[in-house]
Amino acid sequence: MIGKYMALVLALAVTTPVLAQDSNRTERVEFASGTTSKELKGSIKGYETVSYLVGARAGQVMTVTLKTSNTSSYFNITAPGADTALYQGDVKGNEARVELPSNGDYRIMVYMMRNAARRKAVAKYTLKISVE
Numbered sequence: 001m002i003g004k005y006m007a008l009v010l011a012l013a014v015t016t017p018v019l020a021q022d023s024n025r026t027e028r029v030e031f032a033s034g035t036t037s038k039e040l041k042g043s044i045k046g047y048e049t050v051s052y053l054v055g056a057r058a059g060q061v062m063t064v065t066l067k068t069s070n071t072s073s074y075f076n077i078t079a080p081g082a083d084t085a086l087y088q089g090d091v092k093g094n095e096a097r098v099e100l101p102s103n104g105d106y107r108i109m110v111y112m113m114r115n116a117a118r119r120k121a122v123a124k125y126t127l128k129i130s131v132e
Contacts, residue, residue: 023048029129037063037130044073044112046120052108056100056131063130064108066094070123072116080104100131 029052031038042050056062066075066089074089080102087096090113100106112123 024051025049026051026053028052029054031131036132037128040127040129041125042110042127043122043124044110045122046112047117049109049111052110052127052129053105054108054129054131055105057103058100060100060131062096062098062100062106063128063132064096064098065128066110066125067128068094068123068125070112070116070121072113072121073110073123073125074113075108075110075127078107078109080106 025048027040027050029038029040040052044050054062062077064075064077064087066073074094075096076085076089077087077096077098078084079086079100081104086101086106087098089096108127108129110123110125110127111117112121116123
């Protein structure tokens with residue numbers, strides 16, 4: 001029984017998103033006049049995260065797509081004032097289409113799962129965000 005418990009604990013430790021980061025960066029996303037989408041390129045290494053803030057209104061639809069060089073990197077979308085993710089990439093995948101529940105700044109956080117972060121792996125990515 002203890003062997004099964006330890007296996008479960010180890011499995012959760014390997015697949016849980018990283019909570020303590022070496023470096024966090026936040027960037028505001030502004031769409032060019034007359035457009036509703038933007039493509040961003042970046043990279044993260046190890047425990048780094050990048051958060052993109054996107055202003056939007058309730059009822060709009062946000063579409064986010066992450067193309068990445070590392071299969072252990074994902075994104076989450078968090079609504080304004082929320083403590084938990086509205087969309088969790090490691091559970092649902094790297095393509096999201098979400099109807100937004102409230103007005104304000106939505107946080108799209110790109111991160112790496114612990115299994116790759118602790119090896120200081122690198123993820124180069126392209127993130128496409130649209131709000132309509």
